[in-house]
Amino acid sequence: MIRVAAVGDVHLAPDIRGRIRPHLAGIGEQADVLLLAGDLTQHGTVPEAEVVAGEFADLGIPVVAVLGNHDYQCDSERQITDLLRQSGMTVLDGTGVELDLPGGRLGVAGGKGFGGGFPHRCASEFGEPQMKAFVRHSRLLAEGIGKALRDLSADFRVALTHYSPVAETLAGEPPEIYPFLGSYFLAEAADSANADLCIHGHAHAGSECGTTPGGAPVRNVAQPVLKRAYAVYCLGEPGSQCAEPQPAG
Amino acid sequence: MKEDAYVAGQIERALHGDPRTHELGIRVEADGDDVVLRGQVASEERRRRVAQVAGEQAPGLTVRNEVSVTEVLPPEQPEVLEASS
Numbered sequence: 001m002i003r004v005a006a007v008g009d010v011h012l013a014p015d016i017r018g019r020i021r022p023h024l025a026g027i028g029e030q031a032d033v034l035l036l037a038g039d040l041t042q043h044g045t046v047p048e049a050e051v052v053a054g055e056f057a058d059l060g061i062p063v064v065a066v067l068g069n070h071d072y073q074c075d076s077e078r079q080i081t082d083l084l085r086q087s088g089m090t091v092l093d094g095t096g097v098e099l100d101l102p103g104g105r106l107g108v109a110g111g112k113g114f115g116g117g118f119p120h121r122c123a124s125e126f127g128e129p130q131m132k133a134f135v136r137h138s139r140l141l142a143e144g145i146g147k148a149l150r151d152l153s154a155d156f157r158v159a160l161t162h163y164s165p166v167a168e169t170l171a172g173e174p175p176e177i178y179p180f181l182g183s184y185f186l187a188e189a190a191d192s193a194n195a196d197l198c199i200h201g202h203a204h205a206g207s208e209c210g211t212t213p214g215g216a217p218v219r220n221v222a223q224p225v226l227k228r229a230y231a232v233y234c235l236g237e238p239g240s241q242c243a244e245p246q247p248a249g
Numbered sequence: 250m251k252e253d254a255y256v257a258g259q260i261e262r263a264l265h266g267d268p269r270t271h272e273l274g275i276r277v278e279a280d281g282d283d284v285v286l287r288g289q290v291a292s293e294e295r296r297r298r299v300a301q302v303a304g305e306q307a308p309g310l311t312v313r314n315e316v317s318v319t320e321v322l323p324p325e326q327p328e329v330l331e332a333s334s
Binding site: 003005010011015016019020023030031042043070073196197204205217223224227228229230231232233234235236 | 268271274288289291292294295319320321322323324325327328329330
């Protein structure tokens with residue numbers, strides 16, 4: 001049994017430093033790993049990334065993150081990635097990581113992902129160069145994530161993205177903007193690797209639970225959706241139970 | 250007088266692009282002299298800034314700020330997922 005904590009869209013900046021931290025005390029009693037599903041900063045600046053690093057430092061469990069669209073706003077995504085890595089986080093960008101945890105070997109692969117939409121209501125690589133570039137960007141990012149997932153040799157595989165792999169977890173958002181919130185390419189990538197769980201954020205007004213066409217559970221962990229500091233999902237044998245959780249700090 | 254849809258669109262563009270806000274999740278409804286803002290932000294200060302930026306785009310209009318601040322509650326019980334493979 002592996003306990004995966006996850007949250008996204010914390011949108012940290014100096015004005016809300018310490019907003020999440022009090023709830024992270026004792027997270028090691030609740031979870032074996034913490035996944036951060038992008039939009040870690042509000043404006044995508046390096047000083048904001050310093051707040052992120054401080055908020056999630058020294059938790060006693062591995063922290064694995066991807067960036068979101070807000071983290072790209074000031075063209076500082078490389079500096080943000082470097083800073084977070086220096087603070088001890090693993091930051092995925094079409095890559096994967098394997099972690100030996102008490103409950104088994106966990107593989108996490110992911111990246112930001114991108115939009116484009118979902119079957120029957122999606123953009124395609126056709127027509128103007130701008131449209132082709134938009135869809136190609138989404139497809140190539142998803143293909144990279146799919147390869148990284150398939151390359152994992154672990155007991156459990158988790159796909160971690162910012163954009164959504166399915167429409168189901170967008171329920172609550174205006175349907176007209178679904179193509180800007182995710183892409184089915186990401187679900188296809190996860191299903192190509194028989195992923196055990198897909199974690200994403202981005203859709204603040206969406207819903208927590210969904211499923212890929214291949215049957216993998218999808219969880220939208222955007223903090224405004226959870227309204228909690230993080231959620232915990234247990235991966236393990238069917239019917240097995242998590243350890244009794246301790247009261248969170 | 251500008252049509253309501255264009256007023257709403259202009260305010261939403263400002264909330265997206267203004268470095269004081271960069272808020273993409275605020276829904277703006279304009280109806281004549283009234284503008285209503287709805288959505289969630291992470292702090293009371295960000296809620297105030299959203300109204301400020303919207304107000305600058307809508308001089309002479311009444312801005313009603315129904316944006317709320319997202320709660321951060323302690324984690325709940327874990328969810329046990331069955332393995333898909």
